[in-house]
Structure formats: C-alpha cells, structure tokens
Amino acid sequence: MLKTTPIITVTAAIIEKDGRILAARKRDGLHLAGYWEFPGGKLEAHETPEDCLRRELTEELGIHCEIGPFLAESLHDYGTKIIRLLGFHARHTRGDFHLTDHDAIRWLTAEELATVQWAPADIPLVDALISKLG
Numbered sequence: 001m002l003k004t005t006p007i008i009t010v011t012a013a014i015i016e017k018d019g020r021i022l023a024a025r026k027r028d029g030l031h032l033a034g035y036w037e038f039p040g041g042k043l044e045a046h047e048t049p050e051d052c053l054r055r056e057l058t059e060e061l062g063i064h065c066e067i068g069p070f071l072a073e074s075l076h077d078y079g080t081k082i083i084r085l086l087g088f089h090a091r092h093t094r095g096d097f098h099l100t101d102h103d104a105i106r107w108l109t110a111e112e113l114a115t116v117q118w119a120p121a122d123i124p125l126v127d128a129l130i131s132k133l134g
C-alpha cells in the first residue's frame with residue numbers, strides 16, 4: 001500500500017528590529033532541537049496565516065506583533081512529514097519575551113544570518129531575506 005507523507009503548513013515570523021532579525025533556537029526534546037528557526041507554528045483550520053502568527057507569537061513568546069507582507073515560502077521533506085513554511089515580515093509591538101519552545105533567541109545582523117544552523121526548511125527563507133536585505 002502506498003503511504004503518503006502529510007504536508008503540514010507552518011507559519012514563520014521574520015521579526016525585524018533596528019536592522020536585526022530575530023532567530024530562536026528550538027529547545028531539547030522538540031522536533032529540530034538545537035536548530036534555529038523563525039517563531040511561528042502550525043496553521044489551524046479556518047485560520048489565516050496572519051491570525052496563526054499572532055496566536056503563535058503570543059502562545060510561544062508572550063509577544064504581540066503586527067504582521068506585515070509575505071516574504072517567501074519553502075517546501076521541505078523531513079521524511080516523516082513535509083513542511084510548507086510560509087514566511088511573513090512582522091513587527092514586535094508589545095510584550096516581553098518569555099521562552100517556552102526555545103532555549104535562546106538572538107537578534108542577527110544581515111551578515112550574521114548565514115552563520116547560524118537554521119532548520120532545513122528555513123534555508124530558502126533565509127536566502128530570500130539575505131537577497132532582500134542585500
């Protein structure tokens with residue numbers, strides 16, 4: 001019998017402040033532990049990507065953000081699941097950062113973006129961002 005790999009749509013926020021981009025490192029015990037990613041999460045039924053990002057950023061980091069334009073998307077096959085990652089620009093408006101799913105955050109300059117170990121699905125988004133900031 002043919003087994004199909006599920007495609008899961010995940011949103012990702014590219015939060016920029018003073019020319020730096022927020023990266024968050026997945027904590028131990030979670031899928032992709034130790035890798036850096038853009039905060040976000042799985043799109044739920046009947047939710048727009050923008051609603052999903054606002055919800056995830058509050059749940060995951062305790063922050064409120066204004067969601068801006070779409071940046072890029074990627075499709076990555078992790079073997080057990082395929083992630084369709086949708087990247088949107090975002091602006092932090094209020095709330096202090098409280099980490100739950102991550103064990104570190106960094107504000108990266110454009111030059112530093114290529115120096116951290118991104119989750120594989122994020123690499124096309126990081127490339128798009130580097131070209132845009134270029």
Ligand SMILES: Nc1nc2c([nH]c(=O)n2[C@H]2C[C@H](O)[C@@H](COP(=O)(O)OP(=O)(O)OP(=O)(O)O)O2)c(=O)[nH]1
Nearest residue numbers: 010012031032037038039040041042083119121122
């Ligand atoms: N949030 C986020 N997830 C990413 C990125 N890159 C990437 O491969 N992923 C993967 C990791 C996970 O397998 C999946 C997102 O799942 P998640 O567990 O963070 O989402 P969630 O909070 O909605 O899930 P759940 O724990 O409520 O089930 O996408 C990224 O930049 N941001």
